Amino acid sequence: xxxxxxxxxxxxxxxxxxxxxxxxxxxxxxxxxxxxxxxxxxxxxxxxxxxxxxxxxxxxxxxxxxxxxxxxxxxxxxxxxxxxxxxxxxxxxxxxxxxxxxxxxxxxxxxxxxxxxxxxxxxxxxxxxxxxxxxxxxxxxxxxxxxxxxxxxxxxxxxxxxxxxxxxxxxxxxxxxxxxxxxxxxxxxxxxxxxxxxxxxxxxxxxxxxxxxxxxxxxxxxxxxxxxxxxxxxxxxxxxx
Amino acid sequence: xxxxxxxxxxxxxxxxxxxxxxxxxxxxxxxxxxxxxxxxxxxxxxxxxxxxxxxxxxxxxxxxxxxxxxxxxxxxxxxxxxxxxxxxxxxxxxxxxxxxxxxxxxxxxxxxxxxxxxxxxxxxxxxxxxxxxxxxxxxxxxxxxxxxxxxxxxxxxxxxxxxxxxxxxxxxxxxxxxxxxxxxxxxxxxxxxxxxxxxxxxxxxxxxxxxxxxxxxxxxxxxxxxxxxxxxxxxxxxxxxxxxxxxxxxxxxxxxxxxxxxxxxxxxxxxxxxxxxxxxxxxxxxxxxxxxxxxxxxxxxxxxxxxxxxxxxxxxxxxxxxxxxxxxxxxxxxxxxxxxxxxxxxxxxxxxxxxxxxxxxxxxxxxxxxxxxxxxxxxxxxxxxxxxxxxxxxxxxxxxxxx
Numbered sequence: 047x048x049x050x051x052x053x054x055x056x057x058x059x060x061x062x063x064x065x066x067x068x069x070x071x072x073x074x075x076x077x078x079x080x081x082x083x084x085x086x087x088x089x090x091x092x093x094x095x096x097x098x099x100x101x102x103x104x105x106x107x108x109x110x111x112x113x114x115x116x117x118x119x120x121x122x123x124x125x126x127x128x129x130x131x132x133x134x135x136x137x138x139x140x141x142x143x144x145x146x147x148x149x150x151x152x153x154x155x156x157x158x159x160x161x162x163x164x165x166x167x168x169x170x171x172x173x174x175x176x177x178x179x180x181x182x183x184x185x186x187x188x189x190x191x192x193x194x195x196x197x198x199x200x201x202x203x204x205x206x207x208x209x210x211x212x213x214x215x216x217x218x219x220x221x222x223x224x225x226x227x228x229x230x231x232x233x234x235x236x237x238x239x240x241x242x243x244x245x246x247x248x249x250x251x252x253x254x255x256x257x258x259x260x261x262x263x264x265x266x267x268x269x270x271x272x273x274x275x276x277x278x279x280x281x282x283x284x285x286x287x
Numbered sequence: 288x289x290x291x292x293x294x295x296x297x298x299x300x301x302x303x304x305x306x307x308x309x310x311x312x313x314x315x316x317x318x319x320x321x322x323x324x325x326x327x328x329x330x331x332x333x334x335x336x337x338x339x340x341x342x343x344x345x346x347x348x349x350x351x352x353x354x355x356x357x358x359x360x361x362x363x364x365x366x367x368x369x370x371x372x373x374x375x376x377x378x379x380x381x382x383x384x385x386x387x388x389x390x391x392x393x394x395x396x397x398x399x400x401x402x403x404x405x406x407x408x409x410x411x412x413x414x415x416x417x418x419x420x421x422x423x424x425x426x427x428x429x430x431x432x433x434x435x436x437x438x439x440x441x442x443x444x445x446x447x448x449x450x451x452x453x454x455x456x457x458x459x460x461x462x463x464x465x466x467x468x469x470x471x472x473x474x475x476x477x478x479x480x481x482x483x484x485x486x487x488x489x490x491x492x493x494x495x496x497x498x499x500x501x502x503x504x505x506x507x508x509x510x511x512x513x514x515x516x517x518x519x520x521x522x523x524x525x526x527x528x529x530x531x532x533x534x535x536x537x538x539x540x541x542x543x544x545x546x547x548x549x550x551x552x553x554x555x556x557x558x559x560x561x562x563x564x565x566x567x568x569x570x571x572x573x574x575x576x577x578x579x580x581x582x583x584x585x586x587x588x589x590x591x592x593x594x595x596x597x598x599x600x601x602x603x604x605x606x607x608x609x610x611x612x613x614x615x616x617x618x619x620x621x622x623x624x625x626x627x628x629x630x631x632x633x634x635x636x637x638x639x640x641x642x643x644x645x646x647x648x649x650x651x652x653x654x655x656x657x658x659x660x661x662x663x664x665x666x667x668x669x670x671x672x673x674x675x676x677x678x679x680x681x682x683x684x685x686x687x688x689x690x
Contacts, residue, residue: 092357094456120459136461139449141390156457254357 065176065188069205071212073171075241078268080105085261089157092256098155099264107172109277112164113285114155122286123155127164128277135282142282151199158228158249158259162199173198184210200227211235211242226252238266288592292599302572303604306565306667310608313561314663317554318616318656319649324550326624326650328543334644335539336532338413338472341503342512344535345519348528350500356455359383360499360527369522370504375515377507378410381499383489387452387460389482391440398436400450400482402489405431411505414470414483420444421468426485428492429467435479437469444469454494462492473644558666566670573597573674580678581686594675598668605667609660617656623649 081104088097098117104110112125122137132145150162173196179187190203201222206215217230228251232244245263275281296303336342345366350358360366363381370379383402388395405424409415415423419434421444430448442448444466451461464484471478490496504519506512512531520529533540573580580593627648681689 089457091457093359093361096456096458098458123459123461136449136451139451139461139463141449141461143388143390143451153453153457155459156453256357 065178065186068178068186068188068207068209068212069174069176069190070171072205072207072214075212075243076214077104077107078241080269080272082265082267082270082272083263084265086264087155087157088260088262089155090256090258090260091254103272103276105272105277110164111276111281111285120155124282124286125164126277126279126282128279132161132164133279133282135286137286142279158251158254158257169196169198170203172196174203179204181209184208185215208235211237213242213244228252236263239268241268288596289599292596292603295596295600296603299572299576302568305568306601306604307608309561309565310605310663310667311612313558314609314612314660315616315619316557317663318613318659319619320550320554321655321659322616322620322649322651323623323647324547325652325655326620326627326648328547329650330644330646330648331543332532332536332539335474335536336505338417338474339477340532340535341411341505342509343504343506343516343519343529343531345502345504345523345527345529346500348526351530356453356457359455359495360502361497363497363499363502365524366502366527369519370502373515373519375507375511377505378407379502379504380404380407380411381486381502383455383486383493383495383498384500385452385455385493387450389436389440390449390451391442391446394440396436396439397480398450398482399480400430400452400484400489402486402493402495403483404486405483408483411503413472417470417472419469419471421466423468423470424485425467427488428462428464429484429488430464431468431470431483432466433478433481434469434471435475436482437466439479442466452493454492455498456494458494460492558663562666562670565667566673569597569601569671570674570677573678577678577681577686577689581681581683581689584683585687590679593678597671597675597678601667601671605664609664612663613656613660616659617651617653620649620656621651623647624651 081102083102084099085102086097086099088095096117098120099115100112101115102110102112108127108129110125110127114120114123122135124135126133126135132150134143134145135141136143145161151160153159154161154164170190173193174190175193177189177191179189181187186207186209188205188207190205192198192200200219201224202220204218204220206217207213208215213235214230214232216232219227219229221227228249231248231250232246233248234246235242235244243263243266245266247261247263249259249261251257276285345360347358347360360381367379367381370376380403385400385402386397387400389398389400390396403414405415409424414431421431422429423431425431432448437443440448446466447463448466449461449463451459454460506515516529516531523529583593583596584590627646629645630647631645633645633647678686
């Protein structure tokens with residue numbers, strides 16, 4: 047009986063470790079040491095559809111810089127995420143705006159991605175505990191629940207991950223009451239050096255019928271040095287042009 | 288019996304004067320109190336409706352519960368002709384509201400920015416009358432800003448403020464606007480959170496041409512509002528809904544109802560005191576006259592006639608008091624409707640309840656005065672019931688021997 051108990055405990059620890067390992071590998075694939083991407087984002091709402099293009103530079107978990115390049119009306123809007131904080135520069139009004147914590151759940155550029163998504167992606171690894179719910183072939187289903195005292199906004203995230211290349215298939219986000227809020231789906235995995243990255247990401251909010259945000263990764267390059275100047279507040283204005 | 292009642296009134300002066308004066312004061316006070324209560328409530332609603340809300344608004348069904356650009360009226364041209372055809376409307380217009388952050392160099396504030404047709408708004412709302420500085424019907428990238436917002440941002444006429452929000456396609460909007468006019472309606476929240484812009488320029492920035500958050504209308508006669516609203520509702524596309532001011536201002540309507548309720552409760556307490564005083568005086572008077580009433584019964588006057596005598600007495604006193612109190616009360620109500628009392632600082636004290644002026648008008652309403660009068664009249668008649676029953680409990684012999 048004692049042996050069975052120890053065996054169960056060990057297997058639970060093993061599953062937890064395996065789940066966390068999978069999540070870490072997916073995160074590594076999405077991020078590398080550094081990553082530069084050029085993305086196209088299409089936002090579909092009830093009455094409209096529009097597209098925009100952007101370039102992003104990020105280093106590690108806490109530094110990223112985004113520049114909007116299309117449409118021309120939005121050209122030069124830049125965002126800086128640094129250690130969990132976020133700033134935006136808007137050339138038309140020549141102002142740097144600090145995004146306050148109260149606006150972190152607001153939509154980013156009118157899409158279905160939130161400001162919090164832009165800043166806290168790293169927290170998936172750091173702020174959530176991963177638990178393997180099951181494995182079917184190469185697809186692992188993992189439940190991520192917030193660690194005690196973690197400052198996160200989701201009650202739970204259930205992820206489906208393809209363990210062949212450690213890329214996400216689907217993430218379903220739940221609020222603290224266990225209600226489904228939105229779903230990310232990932233497809234068209236491409237290889238970039240030693241990394242695998244889904245090049246089409248779709249975000250569908252469950253509470254907004256007719257809304258869909260699709261991100262296409264047009265270009266990506268990993269582990270190339272990024273000028274540290276990108277990750278300072280002065281970059282917002284400087285690289286806006 | 289009527290003549291005898293008249294004689295008794297002059298004979299029992301103490302009771303007569305007390306009953307007369309109390310009835311006079313109660314009736315006068317009641318008419319004036321109700322007219323002030325109704326007048327201030329009507330004034331609050333009138334201010335709120337005429338300043339901006341209008342008497343009805345048409346929304347897409349889910350807008351007021353869900354909010355957001357997904358629930359805008361997507362095609363104004365389909366709806367506005369219906370308003371044009373409807374009779375009894377003073378004015379109507381479409382408005383598009385958006386929310387965002389307005390910033391000066393050092394200060395920021397969340398505001399509601401509304402695209403309006405300034406010409407139509409002149410007939411529809413009191414936005415133009417609220418102008419305190421600059422111009423009302425500005426064009427281009429001009430803001431007509433609430434004085435409270437300007438104070439929060441520490442800006443004035445001619446200054447620039449940035450606005451960050453989103454267009455109706457949810458795209459990002461960041462623009463610099465000039466402050467061309469400042470307004471103050473007196474409605475605290477409104478003046479502290481609102482800014483307006485001409486619809487043409489607003490549409491070019493927020494991509495909202497031919498769309499609206501709602502269509503607002505004001506009727507010629509408020510009493511016809513529900514009927515006209517029903518008429519419009521029946522002709523609207525099924526995804527649109529009419530809200531009359533009663534729904535739009537639900538909290539204010541409830542507040543005034545609650546206030547009226549407590550007002551009437553205080554009046555009931557007041558009347559209970561008056562009623563019992565009149566009744567007690569009547570009872571004391573009747574008790575002292577038991578012997579006299581017994582003699583009347585003994586010489587052949589029926590029980591009914593004695594009761595009628597007492598009834599005539601109170602009737603004459605009540606009618607005499609009301610004949611003086613009603614014209615006086617009605618005149619007071621009428622006078623203060625035309626010349627409202629001004630209490631300096633009142634609007635500041637009650638601004639959160641929509642009180643926008645220091646004036647406290649009465650409401651002169653003959654129907655209200657009539658029911659106020661009838662109530663006092665009925666209570667006075669009721670006050671004699673117990674004394675009558677008391678006298679009827681004696682036989683003529685018992686009454687004559689009564690000490």
